[in-house]
Amino acid sequence: xxxxxxxxxxxxxxxxxxxxxxxxxxxxxxxxxxxxxxxxxxxxxxxxxxxxxxxxxxxxxxxxxxxxxxxxxxxxxxxxxxxxxxxxxxxxxxxxxxxxxxxxxxxxxxxxxxxxxxxxxxxxxxxxxxxxxxxxxxxxxxxxxxxxxxxxxxxxxxxxxxxxxxxxxxxxxxxxxxxxxxxxxxxxxxxxxxxxxxxxxxxxxxxxxxxxxxxxxxxxxxxxxxxxxxxxxxxxxxxxxxxxxxxxxxxxxxxxxxxxxxxxxxxxxxxxxxxxxxxxxxxxxxxxxxxxxxxxxxxxxxxxxxxxx
Amino acid sequence: xxxxxxxxxxxxxxxxxxxxxxxxxxxxxxxxxxxxxxxxxxxxxxxxxxxxxxxxxxxxxxxxxxxxxxxxxxxxxxxxxxxxxxxxxxxxxxxxxxxxxxxxxxxxxxxxxxxxxxxxxxxxxxxxxxxxxxxxxxxxxxxxxxxxxxxxxxxxxxxxxxxxxxxxxxxxxxxxxxxxxxxxxxxxxxxxxxxxxxxxxxxxxxxxxxxxxxxxxxxxxxxxxxxxxxxxxxxxxxxxxxxxxxxxxxxxxxxxxxxxxxxxxxxxxxxxxxxxxxxxxxxxxxxxxxxxxxxxxxxxxxxxxxxxxxxxxxxxxxxxxxxxxxxxxxxx
Ligand SMILES: Nc1ncnc2c1ncn2[C@@H]1O[C@H](COP(=O)(O)OP(=O)(O)O)[C@@H](O)[C@H]1O
Ligand code: SF4
Ligand SMILES: [Mg+2]
Numbered sequence: 001x002x003x004x005x006x007x008x009x010x011x012x013x014x015x016x017x018x019x020x021x022x023x024x025x026x027x028x029x030x031x032x033x034x035x036x037x038x039x040x041x042x043x044x045x046x047x048x049x050x051x052x053x054x055x056x057x058x059x060x061x062x063x064x065x066x067x068x069x070x071x072x073x074x075x076x077x078x079x080x081x082x083x084x085x086x087x088x089x090x091x092x093x094x095x096x097x098x099x100x101x102x103x104x105x106x107x108x109x110x111x112x113x114x115x116x117x118x119x120x121x122x123x124x125x126x127x128x129x130x131x132x133x134x135x136x137x138x139x140x141x142x143x144x145x146x147x148x149x150x151x152x153x154x155x156x157x158x159x160x161x162x163x164x165x166x167x168x169x170x171x172x173x174x175x176x177x178x179x180x181x182x183x184x185x186x187x188x189x190x191x192x193x194x195x196x197x198x199x200x201x202x203x204x205x206x207x208x209x210x211x212x213x214x215x216x217x218x219x220x221x222x223x224x225x226x227x228x229x230x231x232x233x234x235x236x237x238x239x240x241x242x243x244x245x246x247x248x249x250x251x252x253x254x255x256x257x258x259x260x261x262x263x264x265x266x267x268x269x270x271x272x273x274x275x276x277x278x279x280x281x282x283x284x285x286x287x288x289x290x291x292x293x294x295x296x297x298x299x300x301x302x303x304x305x306x307x308x309x
Numbered sequence: 310x311x312x313x314x315x316x317x318x319x320x321x322x323x324x325x326x327x328x329x330x331x332x333x334x335x336x337x338x339x340x341x342x343x344x345x346x347x348x349x350x351x352x353x354x355x356x357x358x359x360x361x362x363x364x365x366x367x368x369x370x371x372x373x374x375x376x377x378x379x380x381x382x383x384x385x386x387x388x389x390x391x392x393x394x395x396x397x398x399x400x401x402x403x404x405x406x407x408x409x410x411x412x413x414x415x416x417x418x419x420x421x422x423x424x425x426x427x428x429x430x431x432x433x434x435x436x437x438x439x440x441x442x443x444x445x446x447x448x449x450x451x452x453x454x455x456x457x458x459x460x461x462x463x464x465x466x467x468x469x470x471x472x473x474x475x476x477x478x479x480x481x482x483x484x485x486x487x488x489x490x491x492x493x494x495x496x497x498x499x500x501x502x503x504x505x506x507x508x509x510x511x512x513x514x515x516x517x518x519x520x521x522x523x524x525x526x527x528x529x530x531x532x533x534x535x536x537x538x539x540x541x542x543x544x545x546x547x548x549x550x551x552x553x554x555x556x557x558x559x560x561x562x563x564x565x566x567x568x569x570x571x572x573x574x575x576x577x578x579x580x581x582x583x584x585x586x587x588x589x590x591x592x593x594x595x596x597x598x599x600x601x602x603x604x605x606x607x608x609x610x611x612x613x614x615x616x617x618x619x620x621x622x623x624x625x626x627x628x629x630x631x632x633x634x635x636x637x638x639x640x641x
Contacts, residue, residue, distance in 0.1 A: 206411065209411075212372075214482060215403040215431075216404070220434065224430075
């Protein structure tokens, strides 16, 4: 098990290196000049100030060199500053709790609603409940996320007035419920479908037949034998999804005007604010990889066949 | 072994028919009018080609048929109690009075549970033993089925041990509560010959200890080794039945004879005559004798009339319209 985890960590580290380099490449190789963007294209900056800025952000170095200098800083906990001099770490520290609250609320919904819904449908395969869940999830997949977002805003925010329409002024949970539902709806649908399919598949497995032949009560057959096996793919999905949820949601944070990481990335791209985009993206990659690492470990715990390979 | 006629047999299947319903297609008749008797301390081998309905029969007895299967006729009595008529009796009997050993031990075991726990579960659930007590009993049982170093083995997961060991685990699970009836569905098919022998010996010990065994196989060599009694199945029905030694030495039914001729034997190496053709389509079965399309002795009558299983001599029966002629030819 230790060897297994060690291997995964090494793998995650190498992926992190590759991914951050790619992000770096894409952001800083973007057409357009960040200094120009900062000044709105007008030559209000003196040549010496511009040169100082270029020096400060290593803009005149070659890309690989820029990357190395950046990573060097990163290892010392320095994510750099944006072009207005604000530390990127401060921007992250400010917006991260908002994103985390939103993401974790959505995640909780996926688990608390998605798994039981999937189990219910799976145990009632081919009955009305099963079809209702199937229909609901198809609807969730089919309707674009911003349509769901705006509809929820109009219906529950404006018409019914149950929740605030936008912003985070009323704090958790009031301000977060509506955006979390919209953010989690796809994951919830996926979780329910995965759980349902996995349970149905497991219930027809030979070892379930064995458990019945052993005279095990139905409840025990389902809980002790079917559930643990059928949870394996669901947990895998959930953990990967958590990485995504914690990475902020550009669209949802935009619709509901929530100042989280996604919001900052969006602003950063608009302003060609390279350090912010790279800094936050790097963080997201690291979160995602950490989530993957957690998946691998959970997977190993749930499935001994993997643990001992 | 002879029993007084008045005694209720351990397992008595009478006129069992099982069909599978299919979407937009005629139902598949997997078992038709099948009767079979098993007694304590005896091994009945159900012998037949793959697809002849052996597993379906076993699953019907254990109440493990798939959702699209239906028993359309017949009765299955365990110690006189009709299991088909009384689902509660069926549930109560499973694991306790009757148990099953499956062909593929890897898929038959829960992949994420330690094998020792899978055995111990029998004692925990059926007898309410504590974790520690159940564990001790499981290890005792593992020793009984000749698993070396059972304390260590008990902590293994199914994929970590050999096929032979796994099958012993499945057997240990099945015999945990000393069920009177044991059904084994091709328990040695997935194993190599030396391992197979050990498992057969284990089954022999169990029948000698008084268990009634229904042993399913398509392998005549295995049947010869373990059977007291043989039931030859073809296309869902019984073709011939009788004491093992007699059926194998003097087969009556043309199908049994063809089956025996289809395997190589020591006394005539190389002389192997496979049966031409294949099993009839279970959705479109012949109206007359099920074996008629492949039978070298078939006549027009055979394709029109379904033969009944008829007693020929004490303990032996066959379902063939031309049985007297066949026997006559045999005598020469
Ligand atoms: N789950 C099923 N659905 C439909 N038909 C089935 C199913 N299981 C078995 N059958 C039918 O029953 C026949 C007998 O199957 P089986 O009892 O498994 O044969 P075997 O003698 O090899 O054990 C098959 O040929 C098939 O037509
Ligand atoms: S009844 Fe006819 S076809 Fe069937 S086995 Fe006997 S001789 Fe062959
Ligand atoms: Mg079979």
